Amino acid sequence: MERLKSAVPVDLRRAVGEGTTRDLPSTTSLLLSFLDGLPLFHQVISELTDPELALCRKDKERAVELKGQGNACFSRREFEQALGFYSQALRHLPISSDGTDEILLATLYVNRASTMHKLGLLEECLRDCDRAISVSPNYAKAWYRRGMVNASLKNYSSSMHDLEVALSMEVTSSGKSNIEHELKLILLKHQNVNEVGRSSSDCNDAELPQTAEPCKVVLECVSTPNKGRGMTSPNDISPASLIHVEDPLAAIILKSRRDTHCHYCFNEAPADAVFCPLCTIPVYCSKKCQVQAVGGISWNQDTCLRSKSNGVDLGKLSLTSTRRKDPNSKQIAEHRHECGGAHWAAVLPADIVLAGRVMAQYIDRKMLTGKSSAISGPNLDLIHHYDIDSPTSKLESHIYAIVLLLCLQKYYSSDLSWEEETLSELVLLICQVKVNSIAIVRMKSMDEGQRLTENKGNSAAGDAVMCSVEQVRVAQAIYMSGSLFNHSCRPNVHTYFHSRTLFLRSTEYIESGSSIELSYGPQAGEMDLLARQQSLQENYKFSCRCSSCSELHLSDLVIDSFCCPQKTCLGAISELTYYRSKENCVHVSLKESDVCKLSLPHASEVDEDTEKVGKLLFRNDVDLKIDPGYCMSCRSQLDLASAIATSDRAASRINRFKELTVIDEVSEVPVTDALRSLEQIKKLRHPYSKALAQAEDMVAEAFAKIGDQEQARKHCEASIEILEKLYHPKHIAIAHELTKLVSIELSLGDMASSRATFLRAEEIFSLYYGPDVQRILPYVDALKRTVTGRFIRAP
Numbered sequence: 001m002e003r004l005k006s007a008v009p010v011d012l013r014r015a016v017g018e019g020t021t022r023d024l025p026s027t028t029s030l031l032l033s034f035l036d037g038l039p040l041f042h043q044v045i046s047e048l049t050d051p052e053l054a055l056c057r058k059d060k061e062r063a064v065e066l067k068g069q070g071n072a073c074f075s076r077r078e079f080e081q082a083l084g085f086y087s088q089a090l091r092h093l094p095i096s097s098d099g100t101d102e103i104l105l106a107t108l109y110v111n112r113a114s115t116m117h118k119l120g121l122l123e124e125c126l127r128d129c130d131r132a133i134s135v136s137p138n139y140a141k142a143w144y145r146r147g148m149v150n151a152s153l154k155n156y157s158s159s160m161h162d163l164e165v166a167l168s169m170e171v172t173s174s175g176k177s178n179i180e181h182e183l184k185l186i187l188l189k190h191q192n193v194n195e196v197g198r199s200s201s202d203c204n205d206a207e208l209p210q211t212a213e214p215c216k217v218v219l220e221c222v223s224t225p226n227k228g229r230g231m232t233s234p235n236d237i238s239p240a241s242l243i244h245v246e247d248p249l250a251a252i253i254l255k256s257r258r259d260t261h262c263h264y265c266f267n268e269a270p271a272d273a274v275f276c277p278l279c280t281i282p283v284y285c286s287k288k289c290q291v292q293a294v295g296g297i298s299w300n301q302d303t304c305l306r307s308k309s310n311g312v313d314l315g316k317l318s319l320t321s322t323r324r325k326d327p328n329s330k331q332i333a334e335h336r337h338e339c340g341g342a343h344w345a346a347v348l349p350a351d352i353v354l355a356g357r358v359m360a361q362y363i364d365r366k367m368l369t370g371k372s373s374a375i376s377g378p379n380l381d382l383i384h385h386y387d388i389d390s391p392t393s394k395l396e397s398h399i400y401a402i403v404l405l406l407c408l409q410k411y412y413s414s415d416l417s418w419e420e421e422t423l424s425e426l427v428l429l430i431c432q433v434k435v436n437s438i439a440i441v442r443m444k445s446m447d448e449g450q451r452l453t454e455n456k457g458n459s460a461a462g463d464a465v466m467c468s469v470e471q472v473r474v475a476q477a478i479y480m481s482g483s484l485f486n487h488s489c490r491p492n493v494h495t496y497f498h499s500r501t502l503f504l505r506s507t508e509y510i511e512s513g514s515s516i517e518l519s520y521g522p523q524a525g526e527m528d529l530l531a532r533q534q535s536l537q538e539n540y541k542f543s544c545r546c547s548s549c550s551e552l553h554l555s556d557l558v559i560d561s562f563c564c565p566q567k568t569c570l571g572a573i574s575e576l577t578y579y580r581s582k583e584n585c586v587h588v589s590l591k592e593s594d595v596c597k598l599s600l601p602h603a604s605e606v607d608e609d610t611e612k613v614g615k616l617l618f619r620n621d622v623d624l625k626i627d628p629g630y631c632m633s634c635r636s637q638l639d640l641a642s643a644i645a646t647s648d649r650a651a652s653r654i655n656r657f658k659e660l661t662v663i664d665e666v667s668e669v670p671v672t673d674a675l676r677s678l679e680q681i682k683k684l685r686h687p688y689s690k691a692l693a694q695a696e697d698m699v700a701e702a703f704a705k706i707g708d709q710e711q712a713r714k715h716c717e718a719s720i721e722i723l724e725k726l727y728h729p730k731h732i733a734i735a736h737e738l739t740k741l742v743s744i745e746l747s748l749g750d751m752a753s754s755r756a757t758f759l760r761a762e763e764i765f766s767l768y769y770g771p772d773v774q775r776i777l778p779y780v781d782a783l784k785r786t787v788t789g790r791f792i793r794a795p
């Protein structure tokens with residue numbers, strides 16, 4: 001792309017960069033004729049669409065080599081590594097029309113199944129056995145392995161059936177006697193034990209029924225004074241109400257999650273992941289997700305040609321298309337449009353692929369209606385900021401629009417013709433995607449939370465099972481109605497996802513007619529003003545005008561601040577300049593450049609804390625200026641540079657202490673050192689600052705790990721107290737911290753406190769997730785079972 005961009009002559013680049021929306025028809029057609037005459041451009045398109053040139057093409061030799069490496073690891077009992085090699089072999093193995101590779105495919109499934117059996121991944125093993133049997137029904141080893149794993153799962157009748165089938169197929173006498181021996185053992189077990197009866201299914205929880213909870217809130221899209229359109233409701237909305245549920249128009253996995261998460265439902269991929277039949281990029285958690293993303297595969301014997309190399313000319317494969325289905329069909333088969341063995345989406349940025357997916361759907365639907373007119377852009381009713389985009393970004397959107405259209409044309413071949421405006425519309429679609437796409441996130445329960453879930457709540461007093469969670473971005477998606485909600489750094493609705501479905505829930509009482517706003521990422525209490533503004537500008541191209549960014553709030557004064565050297569003063573010392581102007585506003589700037597302008601609350605509405613932290617700001621002196629390093633309450637001065645350096649060094653020593661506890665290498669020295677570092681941070685950082693909350697939290701986690709639960713409790717409580725100043729008391733960040741405290745109290749055997757703390761956390765979780773807590777945060781449910789004492793410690 002860089003080479004293409006730099007090949008564009010200066011005058012054309014200028015015309016594109018300086019052009020507005022109205023100039024798009026001329027700038028796109030000028031660029032198209034330039035690129036058409038450029039050999040480099042045709043080379044790029046071939047690389048993106050020709051299966052013979054694609055980097056992601058399947059390769060049987062590579063698959064065989066990987067299988068060999070897997071076998072070598074298996075015989076050395078290096079099962080984790082063997083699993084990785086077998087999965088990679090499956091990823092690279094081409095599919096064939098004449099069945100020549102079926103045995104290789106079935107062998108790979110059985111080898112991976114055997115490895116997973118060794119690793120105790122029984123359900124995964126069973127699913128791979130099913131796959132091997134469906135590929136090659138006469139493969140004795142597949143039946144044998146399924147018989148063995150069914151026995152491990154205590155499905156004795158199924159196990160005996162499978163082993164009997166294996167016995168009937170086995171040709172060697174040693175093999176037969178081995179199976180007979182196993183059959184006898186299983187018969188004995190079957191007579192003594194009640195059957196549990198489980199079955200495998202090649203599906204994932206993306207297919208579980210959606211919540212039965214009705215979504216009764218009426219939403220209206222209205223015009224707002226300074227944020228364009230926005231959402232509101234004609235009715236009052238009570239807290240924890242389900243406001244909106246929506247499936248995406250299109251979605252794409254992030255590059256960083258490509259190998260770890262399913263490319264369709266975006267859940268973490270299991271050990272028995274399946275792959276795209278045509279290219280080596282996508283990973284799916286189940287056959288079901290694979291089919292939804294790729295469409296079914298069938299063979300067109302007339303057009304299927306042998307290629308020069310070992311496989312088949314994948315370009316000639318035909319995919320059973322969802323294309324001729326009902327125009328309202330929800331099935332998108334979005335990867336199908338991009339993959340004929342050359343997965344162009346693997347190379348292009350996420351925004352561009354999303355635009356391509358939206359366009360492909362639009363084309364499909366248009367073709368279904370039978371109209372043979374040329375294709376135009378989908379013309380979505382979404383905002384874009386093309387006119388204020390940078391010249392570089394405009395040029396990129398132009399080039400990508402042309403590349404996209406040619407890639408799509410390759411897929412649709414002769415079925416697709418377009419009008420002159422189509423390219424302009426595609427440029428705007430790319431800009432709409434940039435402004436409106438939403439990040440799909442998952443709550444990842446770290447380390448011990450996972451153990452708690454796996455134990456189904458069997459952890460009990462004595463075990464320090466800490467639940468910490470991290471929000472991870474896994475995908476990017478376009479939700480048509482979801483895109484109409486504006487951002488607030490202090491949102492009144494919470495966004496979460498199940499599979500690829502978006503859920504919005506009110507976290508507070510919302511009066512009829514008030515704005516309903518979610519957070520695009522940055523939140524007050526979590527990030528300072530500057531970071532929030534920068535992030536929104538960078539990612540969404542707007543200066544935030546939400547209430548948190550237009551009024552002075554305590555959390556922004558304290559979040560990154562230092563404390564006043566005067567012991568009795570609660571005043572905050574910041575790195576920013578605060579300048580009070582005539583209109584009762586405070587201008588906040590960093591190194592002379594304005595961050596934002598905040599209106600001051602009326603003196604009668606200022607709470608005690610805010611008043612103490614920034615006393616000077618509430619005096620009536622106009623032209624008051626508080627420079628970096630000066631107390632906002634009494635003007636005492638602090639050597640800011642040295643305070644920052646000392647506090648950062650202390651924080652990294654605490655971090656090191658926490659890391660040492662993970663690898664069990666803690667001696668008396670690091671403990672004392674960590675406590676001394678915490679004292680240093682306390683002396684320098686403001687008592688309500690985020691740095692101090694984080695330090696307390698790290699120390700709490702470290703003490704919990706080394707078994708000093710009294711210390712852990714003290715520091716965890718201190719961290720919660722600060723979070724309550726930074727956020728409002730019912731913020732989800734506090735609920736997560738409370739669950740850590742529950743774990744600590746459980747470890748101390750203080751059941752009464754753990755129950756009370758859990759109730760506080762549960763109240764917040766229900767506000768944010770309603771009845772969905774269980775499926776979004778399974779460890780919270782496990783923790784509940786522990787604190788309510790419904791489960792006792794496993795023997």
Ligand SMILES: C[S@@+](CC[C@H](N)C(=O)[O-])C[C@H]1O[C@@H](n2cnc3c(N)ncnc32)[C@H](O)[C@@H]1O
Pocket residue numbers: 226227228229230382383435436483484485486487488540541542543544545546
């Ligand atoms: C996803 S759209 C939201 C709907 C949009 N207001 C519309 O009219 O279609 C995002 C755009 O809305 C505007 N917007 C959303 N939240 C805002 C905020 N807090 N401050 C200023 N503008 C905002 C910005 O123009 C932003 O690029």
